[in-house]
Amino acid sequence: xxxxxxxxxKSWLYVPFFGALLVIAAVILLLPYxxxxxxxxxxxxxxxxxxxxxxxxxxIGTLYNVLIWMHGKGLTGSPEGRLLRVTGKALRFVFSGRxxxxxxxxFRDALYLSRLKDRSATRWLMHLLVLGGFAIMFLLDLVVTFxxxxxxxEPMMSEDGWAKLWxxxxxxDLVGAMMLAGLSVAAVRRFALRPKIVRTELPDAASILFLxxxxxxxxxxxxxxxxxxxxxxxxxVEYSFLGYAFSLVTPESAGDxxxxxxxxxxxxxxxxxxxxxxxxxxxxxxxxxxxxxxxMMSREVKGE
Amino acid sequence: MKKLDISKLDVxxxxxxxxxxxxxxxxxxxxxxxxAQEVELVTPRGKILRxxxxxxSQYGLRxxxxxxxxVPEADLKDLASRAYECTICGQCKTxxxxxxxxxxxxxxxxEFLVENKLAPLPAHESIxxxxxxxxxxxxxxxxxxxRWARKIEKDAGIxxxxxxxxxxxxxxxxxxxxxxxxxxxxxxxxxxxxKAGVDFGTLGNDEGCCGSTLxxxxxxxxxxxxxxxxxxxxxxxxxSVIVTxxxxxxxxxxxxxxxxxxxxxxxxxxxxxxxxxIVSGKIKPGKGVEGKVTFHDPCHLGRxxxxxxxxxxxxxxxxxxxxxxxxxxxEEARCCGAGGGVKxxxxxxxxxISALRVEDAERSGADILTTSCPFCYQSxxxxxxxxxxxxxxxxxxxxxxxxx
Numbered sequence: 120x121x122x123x124x125x126x127x128x129k130s131w132l133y134v135p136f137f138g139a140l141l142v143i144a145a146v147i148l149l150l151p152y153x154x155x156x157x158x159x160x161x162x163x164x165x166x167x168x169x170x171x172x173x174x175x176x177x178x179i180g181t182l183y184n185v186l187i188w189m190h191g192k193g194l195t196g197s198p199e200g201r202l203l204r205v206t207g208k209a210l211r212f213v214f215s216g217r218x219x220x221x222x223x224x225x226f227r228d229a230l231y232l233s234r235l236k237d238r239s240a241t242r243w244l245m246h247l248l249v250l251g252g253f254a255i256m257f258l259l260d261l262v263v264t265f266x267x268x269x270x271x272x273e274p275m276m277s278e279d280g281w282a283k284l285w286x287x288x289x290x291x292d293l294v295g296a297m298m299l300a301g302l303s304v305a306a307v308r309r310f311a312l313r314p315k316i317v318r319t320e321l322p323d324a325a326s327i328l329f330l331x332x333x334x335x336x337x338x339x340x341x342x343x344x345x346x347x348x349x350x351x352x353x354x355x356v357e358y359s360f361l362g363y364a365f366s367l368v369t370p371e372s373a374g375d376x377x378x379x380x381x382x383x384x385x386x387x388x389x390x391x392x393x394x395x396x397x398x399x400x401x402x403x404x405x406x407x408x409x410x411x412x413x414x415m416m417s418r419e420v421k422g423e
Numbered sequence: 424m425k426k427l428d429i430s431k432l433d434v435x436x437x438x439x440x441x442x443x444x445x446x447x448x449x450x451x452x453x454x455x456x457x458x459a460q461e462v463e464l465v466t467p468r469g470k471i472l473r474x475x476x477x478x479x480s481q482y483g484l485r486x487x488x489x490x491x492x493x494v495p496e497a498d499l500k501d502l503a504s505r506a507y508e509c510t511i512c513g514q515c516k517t518x519x520x521x522x523x524x525x526x527x528x529x530x531x532x533x534e535f536l537v538e539n540k541l542a543p544l545p546a547h548e549s550i551x552x553x554x555x556x557x558x559x560x561x562x563x564x565x566x567x568x569x570r571w572a573r574k575i576e577k578d579a580g581i582x583x584x585x586x587x588x589x590x591x592x593x594x595x596x597x598x599x600x601x602x603x604x605x606x607x608x609x610x611x612x613x614x615x616x617x618k619a620g621v622d623f624g625t626l627g628n629d630e631g632c633c634g635s636t637l638x639x640x641x642x643x644x645x646x647x648x649x650x651x652x653x654x655x656x657x658x659x660x661x662x663s664v665i666v667t668x669x670x671x672x673x674x675x676x677x678x679x680x681x682x683x684x685x686x687x688x689x690x691x692x693x694x695x696x697x698x699x700x701i702v703s704g705k706i707k708p709g710k711g712v713e714g715k716v717t718f719h720d721p722c723h724l725g726r727x728x729x730x731x732x733x734x735x736x737x738x739x740x741x742x743x744x745x746x747x748x749x750x751x752x753x754e755e756a757r758c759c760g761a762g763g764g765v766k767x768x769x770x771x772x773x774x775x776i777s778a779l780r781v782e783d784a785e786r787s788g789a790d791i792l793t794t795s796c797p798f799c800y801q802s803x804x805x806x807x808x809x810x811x812x813x814x815x816x817x818x819x820x821x822x823x824x825x826x827x
Contacts, residue, residue, distance in 0.1 A: 410522050
């Protein structure tokens, strides 16, 4: 039987949660997207609606995964009530003096993967390229979107602006290349070399192929844009070094299919986001949290 | 339909199940799932993925939308049995790139299995009943617990800690107290303490099982009762220090008891105490003990408690002894195969793991294999004898006693 506060806990959790989702959806749908190169507006609209649905799926999937954690021993009350209390504690922690220490732990163990480095340099580098590439791409995406659509920062918008050349063109290609290199090593290791410790089941294959297809698709799309002379892909193209390399082997006529390819790439990227909570990729979220909580608990035990 | 109750899985454990990256780093060094037999379900990754699959099918988003899925009883029983093939050695914790505290996870997984009526295994039941009824896992009467001390009681100056105030309480542990082949471990420990002039005593026949076996097999409630009885006796004896010669008792009293009740005394392992006394000059190893010795790090002492250097300092202080290391030592040390209830339920598997460790020792060039845990001692000694190895198994206190 649900406990006394069950409905109250639920409304306290779900009302702000879905409120936040609505705000995110509104932001996604209402941004001007003046610098998006797709020519057919219907494609853009379709992509945006897909993105909203996928982001919502990501958040709901993540919420339900976290609610499973909250069924466990060590806390009291309904799972929703527990989550609210834990969230409160986490926020207090973020604003406490221990944040710097926690960030150090996060960078050392969750991002830099200190322990893996000592055991296998190849796997460490492979994982660092994928994870580092993904993390920087996410940050770059936020910075670029904010600069373009909120600040309307001229050097980010104009064809020869420093920010356009170094962040939008070179920056994205660099982090994309990092991911592509890491994913290539992972794919060769998993599908060709097959070392004893690797066990490939559908979720493993799906995650790696999905990521690979999205990253590679981005470069193919850029190559099509440059080869086909699509606006935004005509000047200083060598800054997008990998896209430019792809354009050299792409026929000019590929530009005719640019919009369709753009949509495919966009929808796949959105689906990848939705897929995260239901796949092994969820460890991107769970592992840093587990590392931080473990570290926090051990410091509490030591009385620090 | 079997509805799984996940309320006995720790919040942290549930988080850690999702944090597993499926990388497989744990599978090669796992003594039970990777080295002695290649069974994925026994490996840490195998157990995590299977259990996660089971509970997600009943608690995940899909289960909320479309209803929970039935988990076949046979699959659950298979997982339960495989989960008990783990020695909880903690090698996986050492290698996990995601820093998962797997030791806590496996113990908690067993608690969950017991709660869901999938465990304990039939092989463990007699031990559990024995602890609950006789206060020891060997079905021996309580009145025989202090028998080991009869011949040396006066010489070593062993006091009854419940009748006289003592500074140090020696917690003997069931295996050293009852097993005639291990009894010398308790005798030598008492001799060493006596020679050093330590004011010490034991709980005699009132000492109860520490509860380690119960905790490692997932019977947390039963272990709690056992622990509380001992804590009550500790309070009555009120020593400053509790010393154990058993690595399992040490882990249990030091790490698990504080979660159950208050232990005021400082809890140390005999190797810590003796090492300190060698440094302070209270113990002076003088007589030579000739030979090449290698030390096997018990999991409960090493990986579980990070106690690696004290035993080595003791061995290095004994004249004539040359300490050589096995290739896998300290954090990377192989398990002896006896822990986690494996020796009781899967003796063949335990022996296969133990044989790997004896081979490690043979390769080191040592002629003496020593350790500081009665279970490791028992397991490795049996394998040395079965293999006809040239190695001589000795408890570390036997070496100290021979040198002082």
